[in-house]
Amino acid sequence: MLSADFVIATAVGYVGLLFVLAYFGDRRAHANKKSFLHSPAVYTLSISVYCTSWTFYGAVGNAARSGLEFLTIYLGPTLVFVGWWFLLRRLVRISHDQRLTSVADLLSSRFGKSNRLAVLITCIAVIGIAPYIALQLKAVTSSIQAVAGASEFGRGSLTGIDDVGLAFGVAAGMALFTILFGTRHVDAKEQHHGVVAAIAFEAVVKLTALVAVGVFVVFVGGGFENLFAGAAERGITVEAQDTFDGRWLTTLGLSVAAIVCLPRQFQVTVVENSDENHLRVASWAFPAYMLLMSLFILPIAVFGLTIMPAGSNPDMFALTLPMAFGQDALALFAFIGGFSSATSMIILESIALSIMVSNHIVMPLILRLNPAGRGDGQGMTSLLLMARRFSIVLILSLGFFYFFFTRDSNALAPIGLISFTAIAQFFPAVIAALFWREASLKAATAAIAAGFVFWVWCSFLPSFESVSPQVAMLLHQGPWGISWLRPEAMFGLDNLDPLAHAAFWSILVNVLTLTLGSLLTSQSALERLQASVFVDVFKRGQVSRGNFVRGSATANDLFFVAERVLGDRRAAALFETEARDSGVDPDMLEPSPEFIGRLERELAGSIGAASAHVMLSKVLSGSDVSLEEMMQMADETQQVIEYSQQLEKTSAELRSTAQQLEDANAQLRELDSQKDEFLSQVSHEVRTPMTSIRSFSEILLDADDIDESQRQRFVGTIHQESLRLTKLLDEILDLSALERGERTWENVPVDAEAALARALTVCEALLRRHGVKVEMGERAPPTMVEGDADRLCQVFINLISNAVKYNDSDAPVIRVSSSVKAGNFVVDIADNGPGIAKGERKLIFEKFARGQRGAADQSGAGLGLAISRQIITRMSGSLDLAQGPLPGACFRVRLAVRR
Amino acid sequence: MADRRKLTGGMLLLTVLGCLLVLPPLVYVFDQPIAHFGIPQIVFYLFAVWLLLIVGTALLTRALPPAENGAEPGDGER
Numbered sequence: 001m002l003s004a005d006f007v008i009a010t011a012v013g014y015v016g017l018l019f020v021l022a023y024f025g026d027r028r029a030h031a032n033k034k035s036f037l038h039s040p041a042v043y044t045l046s047i048s049v050y051c052t053s054w055t056f057y058g059a060v061g062n063a064a065r066s067g068l069e070f071l072t073i074y075l076g077p078t079l080v081f082v083g084w085w086f087l088l089r090r091l092v093r094i095s096h097d098q099r100l101t102s103v104a105d106l107l108s109s110r111f112g113k114s115n116r117l118a119v120l121i122t123c124i125a126v127i128g129i130a131p132y133i134a135l136q137l138k139a140v141t142s143s144i145q146a147v148a149g150a151s152e153f154g155r156g157s158l159t160g161i162d163d164v165g166l167a168f169g170v171a172a173g174m175a176l177f178t179i180l181f182g183t184r185h186v187d188a189k190e191q192h193h194g195v196v197a198a199i200a201f202e203a204v205v206k207l208t209a210l211v212a213v214g215v216f217v218v219f220v221g222g223g224f225e226n227l228f229a230g231a232a233e234r235g236i237t238v239e240a241q242d243t244f245d246g247r248w249l250t251t252l253g254l255s256v257a258a259i260v261c262l263p264r265q266f267q268v269t270v271v272e273n274s275d276e277n278h279l280r281v282a283s284w285a286f287p288a289y290m291l292l293m294s295l296f297i298l299p300i301a302v303f304g305l306t307i308m309p310a311g312s313n314p315d316m317f318a319l320t321l322p323m324a325f326g327q328d329a330l331a332l333f334a335f336i337g338g339f340s341s342a343t344s345m346i347i348l349e350s351i352a353l354s355i356m357v358s359n360h361i362v363m364p365l366i367l368r369l370n371p372a373g374r375g376d377g378q379g380m381t382s383l384l385l386m387a388r389r390f391s392i393v394l395i396l397s398l399g400f401f402y403f404f405f406t407r408d409s410n411a412l413a414p415i416g417l418i419s420f421t422a423i424a425q426f427f428p429a430v431i432a433a434l435f436w437r438e439a440s441l442k443a444a445t446a447a448i449a450a451g452f453v454f455w456v457w458c459s460f461l462p463s464f465e466s467v468s469p470q471v472a473m474l475l476h477q478g479p480w481g482i483s484w485l486r487p488e489a490m491f492g493l494d495n496l497d498p499l500a501h502a503a504f505w506s507i508l509v510n511v512l513t514l515t516l517g518s519l520l521t522s523q524s525a526l527e528r529l530q531a532s533v534f535v536d537v538f539k540r541g542q543v544s545r546g547n548f549v550r551g552s553a554t555a556n557d558l559f560f561v562a563e564r565v566l567g568d569r570r571a572a573a574l575f576e577t578e579a580r581d582s583g584v585d586p587d588m589l590e591p592s593p594e595f596i597g598r599l600e601r602e603l604a605g606s607i608g609a610a611s612a613h614v615m616l617s618k619v620l621s622g623s624d625v626s627l628e629e630m631m632q633m634a635d636e637t638q639q640v641i642e643y644s645q646q647l648e649k650t651s652a653e654l655r656s657t658a659q660q661l662e663d664a665n666a667q668l669r670e671l672d673s674q675k676d677e678f679l680s681q682v683s684h685e686v687r688t689p690m691t692s693i694r695s696f697s698e699i700l701l702d703a704d705d706i707d708e709s710q711r712q713r714f715v716g717t718i719h720q721e722s723l724r725l726t727k728l729l730d731e732i733l734d735l736s737a738l739e740r741g742e743r744t745w746e747n748v749p750v751d752a753e754a755a756l757a758r759a760l761t762v763c764e765a766l767l768r769r770h771g772v773k774v775e776m777g778e779r780a781p782p783t784m785v786e787g788d789a790d791r792l793c794q795v796f797i798n799l800i801s802n803a804v805k806y807n808d809s810d811a812p813v814i815r816v817s818s819s820v821k822a823g824n825f826v827v828d829i830a831d832n833g834p835g836i837a838k839g840e841r842k843l844i845f846e847k848f849a850r851g852q853r854g855a856a857d858q859s860g861a862g863l864g865l866a867i868s869r870q871i872i873t874r875m876s877g878s879l880d881l882a883q884g885p886l887p888g889a890c891f892r893v894r895l896a897v898r899r
Numbered sequence: 900m901a902d903r904r905k906l907t908g909g910m911l912l913l914t915v916l917g918c919l920l921v922l923p924p925l926v927y928v929f930d931q932p933i934a935h936f937g938i939p940q941i942v943f944y945l946f947a948v949w950l951l952l953i954v955g956t957a958l959l960t961r962a963l964p965p966a967e968n969g970a971e972p973g974d975g976e977r
Contacts, residue, residue: 068941068942068945071945072921075921075945075949078917078949078952078953079914079917079918079921079952081956082910082913082914082917082952082955082956083910083911083913083914084956085907085910085911085963086910086911086914224936224937224938225936225937225938226937227937228934228936228937228938229937232937243930244922244923244926244927244930245923248922248923248926249922249923252921252922277965280960280963280965281960283956283957283960284953284954284956284957284960287949287952287953287956288953291946291949291950291953295946298942
């Protein structure tokens with residue numbers, strides 16, 4: 001037989017053990033950043049603080065009363081963790097980036113660092129959590145009572161103390177314990193490694209305890225099958241017929257919201273997270289933990305209903321069943337398990353709430369009352385700790401009072417669901433904060449407030465029905481007899497379950513206000529900024545987080561502020577690091593906007609984003625630039641950027657013009673050098689005949705003894721050479737006139753075939769003299785092209801005479817063919833001469849270029865092909881070398897047929 | 900990385916599927932007054948879905964390359 005004194009002593013001893021664990025956990029965590037305390041396993045176990053005595057005792061009671069409904073409380077969080085990639089990962093990342101400390105901090109930071117919103121959320125959380133704390137007190141009290149029983153021996157020193165007194169004792173003990181535990185120092189990131197270590201340990205204890213009781217029950221009951229069969233014989237079945245109704249959906253939805261928004265869950269899952277990758281393990285391990293936790297709940301409930309006397313409290317089955325079988329050790333273990341789950345919840349919840357209260361309510365008040373920042377460095381820190389201690393006492397008192405007023409209600413689970421409904425009011429705003437850029441502060445504030453009002457009316461108030469006749473009357477008749485305002489039948493909706501009713505109305509009003517309000521109101525500049533920081537957290541090129549510009553604030557002023565909040569050591573370390581990073585002496589440190597931004601985040605880690613913002617604003621005031629001015633400055637900057645972009649564009653244009661000029665210059669130079677070359681070539685070409693003319697005429701002048709025949713020969717040579725000279729000069733004139741476009745002619749329709757025939761006729765004498773055989777290939781019908789008949793004829797003559805001149809074959813042959821192909825009149829003039837060497841092919845159309853091979857006499861000036869090409873080009877045609885039918889060269893003239 | 904996107908797609912599917920499987924009307928399919936080994940079928944069903952979600956998440960998460968600490972490239976929206 002267990003006695004209450006022994007059990008209480010055990011509980012105190014257990015708490016002492018936890019304290020030692022927390023103490024060494026803290027030391028270990030600080031000494032070694034890689035210790036197992038930073039492992040995903042500890043992280044997962046700490047999340048299991050979700051399973052409170054509601055799970056340990058209440059779920060069994062819930063299963064006994066309403067069947068499978070208890071499962072939703074664990075299925076909802078399972079779904080959230082299965083989808084961790086989409087919600088939790090985002091939350092953790094944002095919280096790391098922004099140094100968030102609580103769900104109030106999250107929302108206030110997202111909605112323009114508004115302190116009012118943070119205050120509202122904090123108040124709602126403190127009031128909304130009160131029933132939840134009361135649940136734990138009730139569970140611990142009931143469990144002690146259940147162990148003690150009614151006997152004189154069992155009650156021991158508890159004799160004469162009723163539930164309320166016991167609950168008061170428990171609450172006071174818990175408050176003391178939490179204060180000792182959680183408010184020893186103010187941490188930069190609000191991470192409490194020691195507490196987390198203790199919580200993780202408790203998670204193991206409560207799981208083991210519940211599983212032990214479960215295994216014992218299944219063993220005693222003779223296995224699952226016998227256990228359920230035995231129950232069925234006594235008419236006890238698992239209620240599953242009407243389970244999946246509105247209530248199922250409601251509790252599932254509420255638990256989804258709760259796992260994200262409950263202050264302690266936000267604390268362990270998001271704030272205490274030291275590594276984003278821990279979520280990967282928790283994503284499956286935490287659901288697995290809950291699965292193990294729920295595995296034996298149904299058997300315990302069913303077995304309890306089967307063998308316990310009618311009227312015994314099903315919430316306490318986990319404790320009373322082992323006692324009924326005389327297993328005191330197991331009962332004690334179960335008690336410790338239930339105690340574990342209650343303490344871990346109370347500790348963490350009150351720590352999380354006290355942080356919210358001190359950061360969002362106390363801190364702003366201090367800032368307002370003491371704007372100049374007087375007081376020594378340690379003052380602020382100790383003030384902050386003091387505020388937290390008082391908040392813890394306040395939170396536990398509220399829980400105790402709620403317990404005091406509702407002590408007559410029986411079941412645990414419904415109390416918890418009241419809290420869940422309150423906390424769920426944050427959920428729409430949280431989702432909007434993370435995913436909806438347009439969600440505005442006014443809308444979010446109004447939505448949460450409206451949801452809260454509906455919660456108070458439909459859920460919180462009715463829970464006092466049993467203690468207050470006024471409330472009972474209100475429930476049945478409505479205020480002032482207005483029946484459609486009855487708390488559990490708003491607008492006449494009276495066929496819903498009260499919980500579903502309250503959740504439906506409050507969430508509906510909440511979501512509608514949030515969405516409609518966001519569409520109707522506008523955001524401030526800071527809100528827009530924060531919205532993009534939150535929504536685009538995974539996009540690269542992060543928006544700058546600093547909202548201050550460098551003012552006249554010196555490093556000294558900033559250090560003073562930092563010292564007040566962070567304490568002397570941490571502030572000094574922060575500033576020294578910055579000085580080292582920027583490579584200046586700590587005394588000479590110039591606070592850069594980035595540094596001020598970092599400082600704000602550090603401060604936010606201790607006192608919340610809104611307070612940190614206000615605090616730094618005060619320091620920077622005087623030089624403080626309001627955000628509107630900032631945005632204006634940003635606009636101006638934008639304009640300057642645009643202007644500079646325009647300048648850049650203009651300068652690029654100028655560059656390109658300069659480049660063009662340079663190109664033109666280079667071209668001119670090139671042309672100039674070509675001209676020089678041309679002149680020198682012309683002089684050379686002219687010089688050769690001139691030399692021979694001069695020498696022959698000198699011979700004729702000087703010598704009288706030259707006979708007539710010789711004189712005749714000399715004069716003939718002189719004549720020939722001057723003819724050649726004339727021809728050369730004619731050609732040069734012709735070419736330059738062609739090139740300059742002076743010698744123009746009207747392109748008129750001419751018969752190209754006739755021009756070719758005429759050229760052949762002209763060349764007949766030449767061909768006969770050289771004994772060249774002319775092969776006629778295919779001939780085109782008379783074809784009209786645009787051009788000049790004489791010029792065209794000139795080109796053909798030039799090509800034919802070239803073919804004759806450069807042909808050293810013994811049996812010279814030229815082959816002339818013409819055809820019309822693809823709208824072009826094509827003439828091929830080929831010969832069986834030596835052809836044109838590869839290297840010359842490009843050159844032969846240049847001025848003064850002459851074929852090296854096969855020329856019997858090099859009398860030409862090398863201008864013929866250049867002139868021909870110019871002419872054909874003028875007729876919009878082309879003159880090229882082609883692959884001919886004969887071994888020698890083949891020139892191809894191509895002219896467009898006139899249509 | 901197509902693989903990564905497929906994996907996150909799989910996660911979304913698993914989450915949505917999980918919601919559908921534990922909500923009416925799909926739940927009604929298994930909510931029959933039948934018992935296996937003395938335990939109602941619906942209990943088996945819900946725990947099986949639960950287990951499926953746990954195993955599915957574990958497998959998908961294992962396949963997903965872990966984030967570099969604190970400096971994971973912005974991949975959420977890709």
